Amino acid sequence: xxxxxxxxxxxxxxxxxxxxxxxxxxxxxxxxxxxxxxxxxxxxxxxxxxxxxxxxxxxxxxxxxxxxxxxxxxxxxxxxxxxxxxxxxxxxxxxxxxxxxxxxxxxxxxxxxxxxxxxxxxxxxxxxxxxxxxxxxxxxxxxxxxxxxxxxxxxxxxxxxxxxxxxxxxxxxxxxxxxxxxxxxxxxxxxxxxxxxxxxxxxxxxxxxxxxxxxxxxxxxxxxxxxxxxxxxxxxxxxxxxxxxxxxxxxxxxxxxxxxxxxxxxxxxxxxxxxxxxxxxxxxxxxxxxxxxxxxxxxxxxxxxxx
Amino acid sequence: xxxxxxxxxxxxxxxxxxxxxxxxxxxxxxxxxxxxxxxxxxxxxxxxxxxxxxxxxxxxxxxxxxxxxxxxxxxxxxxxxxxxxxxxxxxxxxxxxxxxxxxxxxxxxxxxxxxxxxxxxxxxxxxxxxxxxxxxxxxxxxxxxxxxxxxxxxxxxxxxxxxxxxxxxxxxxxxxxxxxxxxxxxxxxxxxxxxxxxxxxxxxxxxxxxxxxxxxxxxxxxxxxxxxxxxxxxxxxxxxxxxxxxxxxxxxxxxxxxxxxxxxxxxxx
Numbered sequence: 001x002x003x004x005x006x007x008x009x010x011x012x013x014x015x016x017x018x019x020x021x022x023x024x025x026x027x028x029x030x031x032x033x034x035x036x037x038x039x040x041x042x043x044x045x046x047x048x049x050x051x052x053x054x055x056x057x058x059x060x061x062x063x064x065x066x067x068x069x070x071x072x073x074x075x076x077x078x079x080x081x082x083x084x085x086x087x088x089x090x091x092x093x094x095x096x097x098x099x100x101x102x103x104x105x106x107x108x109x110x111x112x113x114x115x116x117x118x119x120x121x122x123x124x125x126x127x128x129x130x131x132x133x134x135x136x137x138x139x140x141x142x143x144x145x146x147x148x149x150x151x152x153x154x155x156x157x158x159x160x161x162x163x164x165x166x167x168x169x170x171x172x173x174x175x176x177x178x179x180x181x182x183x184x185x186x187x188x189x190x191x192x193x194x195x196x197x198x199x200x201x202x203x204x205x206x207x208x209x210x211x212x213x214x215x216x217x218x219x220x221x222x223x224x225x226x227x228x229x230x231x232x233x234x235x236x237x238x239x240x241x242x243x244x245x246x247x248x249x250x251x252x253x254x255x256x257x258x259x260x261x262x263x264x265x266x267x268x269x270x271x272x273x274x275x276x277x278x279x280x281x282x283x284x285x286x287x288x289x290x291x292x293x294x295x296x297x298x299x300x301x302x303x304x305x306x307x
Numbered sequence: 308x309x310x311x312x313x314x315x316x317x318x319x320x321x322x323x324x325x326x327x328x329x330x331x332x333x334x335x336x337x338x339x340x341x342x343x344x345x346x347x348x349x350x351x352x353x354x355x356x357x358x359x360x361x362x363x364x365x366x367x368x369x370x371x372x373x374x375x376x377x378x379x380x381x382x383x384x385x386x387x388x389x390x391x392x393x394x395x396x397x398x399x400x401x402x403x404x405x406x407x408x409x410x411x412x413x414x415x416x417x418x419x420x421x422x423x424x425x426x427x428x429x430x431x432x433x434x435x436x437x438x439x440x441x442x443x444x445x446x447x448x449x450x451x452x453x454x455x456x457x458x459x460x461x462x463x464x465x466x467x468x469x470x471x472x473x474x475x476x477x478x479x480x481x482x483x484x485x486x487x488x489x490x491x492x493x494x495x496x497x498x499x500x501x502x503x504x505x506x507x508x509x510x511x512x513x514x515x516x517x518x519x520x521x522x523x524x525x526x527x528x529x530x531x532x533x534x535x536x537x538x539x540x541x542x543x544x545x546x547x548x549x550x551x552x553x554x555x556x557x558x559x560x561x562x563x564x565x566x567x568x569x570x571x572x573x574x575x576x
Contacts, residue, residue: 002348004491006522006529011348011491062548067556108378108389116386227545234541238533242544243345243525246551253555290386298458301376301392 007241008052014247016046021060021251028064028252029259030266031275034222036061036193037125039248041118041282049302050111051101052241054192055233059245061194061226064252069219077216079167079209082177086199086217089178090225093185098232101189105237108301115286117190122286125197126279133272153206168209168217177207181221189229194222332358332502332512334483340519341489344526349467349491352518354405355484358504359511363407364476364483365423365503368518370401370468371496377455393447393455397434400494401468402427405475405485413505420510421503425471431456466490495520 003014020042024035036057043053072078104110159173180202184195196218203214234240334356341350354366374396381390404410410425422429436452437444447455463469467490476485487500497517504512522530532540 002346002491004343004345004347004526006526007533009492009530059544059548062545063552063555066549066552070553106392108376108392112386112388227549230544230548231541234533234544235537238537240533240541240544242529242540242547245544245548249548249551249555253559257559292387293382294380294387296458296461297380298455298462299378299380299389300462301378301389 003243003247005048005052005241005244007056007239008048008244010047012046012048012244017043017244017247018251020046021248022255022258023251025064025252025255025257026259026262027255027275029256029261030263030271031259034061034065034194034196035252037118037121037191037197038279038282039252040114040192041122041286043244044114045285048244049239050114051105051237051239051302052244054101054114054190055230055237055239056241056244056248057192058188058226058229058233059240059242060248060252061192062223062230063245063249064256065194065219065222065226069216069223072216072219075216076167077212078220079165079213079217080220081163082165082168082172082203082209083217083220085174085177086181086184086221087224089181089183090185090188090221091228093182093187094189094225094229095185095232096182097186097189098229098236100186101233101239102236105302108299110302111299112290114190115290117187119283119287119290121187121191121197122279122283126276126283129272129276129279133269133276136269137273156206165209168207168213170208172207181225184221185225185229188225189232194218194226196222332356332504332514334502334514334516336500336516336518339517340521341493343493343495343520343522344524347491347526349493350489352487352489352500353484354487354500354502355482356502357481358478358483358502359506360481362478362504362506362511364478364485365407365410365413365421365505366403366405366476366485366487367421367423367501367503368401368403368405368487368498369501370399370494370498370520372397373400373494375400375459377459379454379458391438393436393438395434395436395455395459398430398456398459400463401490401498402430402463403469403487404471405487406471406473407476407478407483409473410471411473414508417505417508417510421513423503427460427469427471431460434459466492468493493520495522 001014002011003017004011020039024039024042027033027038028035039060040053040057043057044050101110104113156173156176159175161174162171163174164171180199184198187193187198188195199218199221200214203209203218204211209217230240334354337353337355341352358364374394375398377393377395378389379391380387383390404423410423413421413423418424418429434452434456436447436455438447460469467488470488476483498520499515500518501515502513503510521527532543
């Protein structure tokens with residue numbers, strides 16, 4: 001079933017795209033991770049220009065995360081103060097990120113940058129997950145997250161503008177929260193992700209936010225950061241393909257239902273190893289793309305199409 | 308003075324005679340309009356008509372020129388990235404030649420007359436390749452431009468936009484017929500279909516017909532809006548996503564309640 005993407009200016013197999021969405025949706029249902037960090041590379045692999053893949057993925061994330069965020073808000077799992085301060089950074093970062101994409105596309109190196117960032121990020125995520133689940137399978141206890149980054153936490157406690165976050169029950173520097181939000185917002189625009197893979201560990205391990213509040217607050221900020229990124233990409237780079245986003249969302253929403261049901265029946269640790277292997281495989285594919293001589297030295301500056 | 312004018316007019320007419328002397332070939336392009344809609348995945352266009360008996364037939368399909376950005380990849384620190392970026396102007400987005408015989412057999416003077424040759428030399432000669440140096444735009448000398456125009460031809464050929472096909476026109480008596488393969492990413496705009504009939508090394512007939520390529524329906528609305536009104540398009544994209552996300556999750560909650568008699572799992576996370 002061919003679907004012509006109006007902004008990408010090319011037809012794609014709609015079932016293939018929805019299938020990719022479903023695959024990532026199943027994973028998000030199973031593991032509770034967003035999976036945007038896999039969707040953009042998969043879209044690039046099937047021939048969508050990287051900038052269109054990332055921007056449309058951001059658009060899809062708005063759809064995929066808004067109902068979950070609303071549910072967490074109802075349940076009182078969102079630390080609004082933390083979320084809003086984080087968003088100050090997130091909105092700024094996303095806006096700067098869309099401009100960065102524009103500059104990089106102008107010199108023909110956005111494709112290179114996005115692959116490089118993905119190799120780094122996927123190596124970190126995949127490697128961490130792999131080691132962690134291997135340890136869990138061997139029956140070792142996880143290292144105590146409270147104890148490990150103590151030096152860093154001491155440093156955080158000395159930063160200026162410390163303030164109280166009541167819902168989370170923590171004290172933290174506004175500077176650090178805004179800075180973290182900025183980094184995640186910038187990556188959201190560059191990679192087409194929600195950034196939960198950075199926000200969640202940072203909130204839980206570095207700030208000491210309770211897990212359920214971290215999840216709720218993360219989803220809350222993802223909705224607004226992705227809305228801003230979608231809008232910024234549309235006005236700065238004209239790379240948001242709504243048709244692509246809708247097809248992806250149709251797949252991912254069904255996948256998430258399946259994943260959530262499967263997760264009640266399957267054991268987590270083997271699955272986590274599988275996920276980490278998938279993540280590392282995608283990383284290797286991107287790395288090979290950076291290391292091997294391209295088939296043709298001349299390429300379209302803006303990737304994929306000549307539009 | 309008057310004599311000079313007459314003389315120059317005569318020279319001009321003489322120069323144009325080979326073209327004017329050619330009878331207009333009558334032919335049709337079917338369909339005359341290609342509509343790029345939501346289900347578009349490329350198409351075929353029939354070109355058929357009459358030429359003087361015994362002629363070789365050459366068909367040229369040319370899209371409007373469009374500027375395109377090209378990069379040259381190079382190795383830096385062990386990784387492949389763009390090391391040079393240029394803009395190529397003056398080359399059509401689609402260019403196909405179909406011949407009843409072999410394009411290679413076309414003699415030089417006819418190549419010059421029709422702009423047809425087997426290796427796109429005529430259109431590549433038209434191209435202007437520029438590079439930005441700080442604030443100035445500099446045109447590349449031919450020997451450096453060559454690499455980029457050749458690369459662009461390869462990129463277009465791989466996507467089926469550029470092609471030179473021998474023995475692709477069937478000629479029988481005074482009738483000819485050919486099928487042009489139109490790839491899915493054909494550029495929008497008015498494409499020209501030109502037919503040349505060649506007999507005994509002379510151009511005996513030629514004519515041009517338009518082929519309209521336009522996006523329709525959702526594709527047109529979205530593509531236009533994304534370019535001409537990006538603010539509205541951005542808001543629409545966000546709105547569509549919110550509406551889809553909230554309504555689908557509501558629908559799944561109802562569905563789960565009905566089928567599984569349970570409070571449904573939330574759609575995401």
